[in-house]
Amino acid sequence: MPPVTKLLIANRGEIAVRIIRTCRAMGVGTVAVYSEADADAQHTRLADTAVAVHGAPGRVDYLDVPALLAAARATGADAIHPGYGFLSENAAFARAVLDAGLTFIGPSPDAIAAMGDKVAARARMQTAGVPLVPASGVLAAEPLVFTEAAATIGYPVVVKAAAGGGGKGMRIVHDAAHLPDAMRAATREATAAFADGRLYLERYLQRPRHVEVQVFGDAHGRIVDLGERECSIQRRHQKIVEETPSPAVSPELRAAMAEAAVRAARAVGYVGAGTVEFLLDETGRFYFLEMNTRLQVEHPITEWITGIDLVREQILVARGEPLSFTTVTPRGHALECRLYSEDPAHGFLPATGTVRALGIPSGPGVRFDGGIATGTVIGVEYDPMLAKISTWGTTREEARGRMLVALRDTVVLGVTTNRDYLRAVLEHPAFVAGETHTQFLAEHLEGWRPARRAGRDLAAVAAALALMAPASGDGPALAAEPSPFATLAGWRAGASS
């Protein structure tokens, strides 16, 4: 079996940094790759070796497969970890890595391909007995056909266009009386939009929760679950707060979801770390959404409650070793917040700039996974996630309290972040009550603006003190160098008083 002695990480940012840390702890050598924009990035400094992969014309740097394989060859790396995003769920890349005689840290290309085709995956899950959102096939445009199909699926239903997309031809219907009209309107709309009026029905999930199950398979046929993560707090379908266990999942439901997740993984002969995503409705029924055939962004919260290093386990499994644990005994509660360089008060617009000062949270039960340092330039090239802050507590409330302190201690100066928005989420009574669902932000934090803080005037005094030329009483370090603010244009000072 392949040894994995030197690992090339085909990724950047916090996940590259996180993988390097585990490699170092295991005595595995590391190779970082970097784009032109990332020449000074944190992951390049931490790896044993760093190779520039400036994408060939027409290729994006971290997606340039020939360049990545060449970097592995040149450095003598015997394995490649794709991280998440980029090439992590690209079956052709996994195949190319294997064909180059290297170990791919992830499932087989076949498993990636099987779950990557969402329609085929759905059919496969149906065969495997994994619950899917109840839906009809394409229906004849007859009121009776629709009402019969809806009765089988159960209300509320959503009428969808077979050629659909963008909400066109979609109608949410709560009872049989309104179904014929909705059918006729949706037919018209779908015909106009797609020149294809065919429709089908699907159960409409009101305020579903996003609950996913972490699974792990080894090359010896063992597949285990490592509990669920709830990731319902999303903006634009992107998760920003995650937790485990889910406040909505009972022990019985947990067992049922875990069983379904393992069945899903087994159906594709899964080896390695994977995540089976489900939607959980308000009545406690759950439905397969998709399977992510890679490490998830939010994997640290599973590590918190299980005590298992998932990246270490990935490497062991890639070496052909059996999973290192026999039982998983989750303990306590963990939360994760994603720190983004964006402005939540202005439509979550991405923010750019240079990190001029960085405060990293620490303390009991606090973990910081970041890819930034003082001086890091945040540009427009890549995903705006700067770091993940995760906390653990014996109870949800303890983890939440620790998270609020950790967020307070997370200081990024020079780049606007969503830090205070995250604090508002954590402090919201509905979050405290565990009433989290995918509509949470739309229902509770629409139009959020930062509040005026008590320390504002004192902060203005601190700014004014910094602006003032250093007086004679200052220490030698300051007196020796000019004030960094001396050249600040546009500042208006009145007469000295």
Add this chain to the structure above:
Amino acid sequence: MSLHLTIDGEPVEVTLVRTGDRFEARVGETAYAGTLRRHGETMRLQLGDRIVAATVVRERDEIWVALDGEIYRCAAAAEERDGGHAGAAHSPRVTAPMPGKVLDVVVREGQTVAAGDPLVVLEAMKMETVASADAAGVVRKVHVTAGTLVEPGQLLVELELS
């Protein structure tokens, strides 16, 4: 001396006297008196029996202050700021709200547009945003094409408002 600042977008006036490591300051009705020690970008302010640590840095035209777990942004209280839609309610100059790349220019010069009509589609960090017309008018000049990299405040389209 007295400084006119904006902090988190609101104007404040800070009156400040400093003698050695002692300072006296006034913001509105509130007076602050204490001692200051600085080590690079970190400041230790002692106000009676309260000790506050602050980190103060500069990025572009702003001063960022971290104080007591909160982050504040300070700027000069300028009379006129360039770019954006600051000032006039209806600007004939449509500028980039964020840095990024122009994906598409959806209008042509000479075209009549209504208030709210999309003009230019921008992309940054995998996210799209649309620069649209503030008010009805005619497109006088388009300054960008698909693929142009733009800075925040950069002129995209000039309109002749009707």
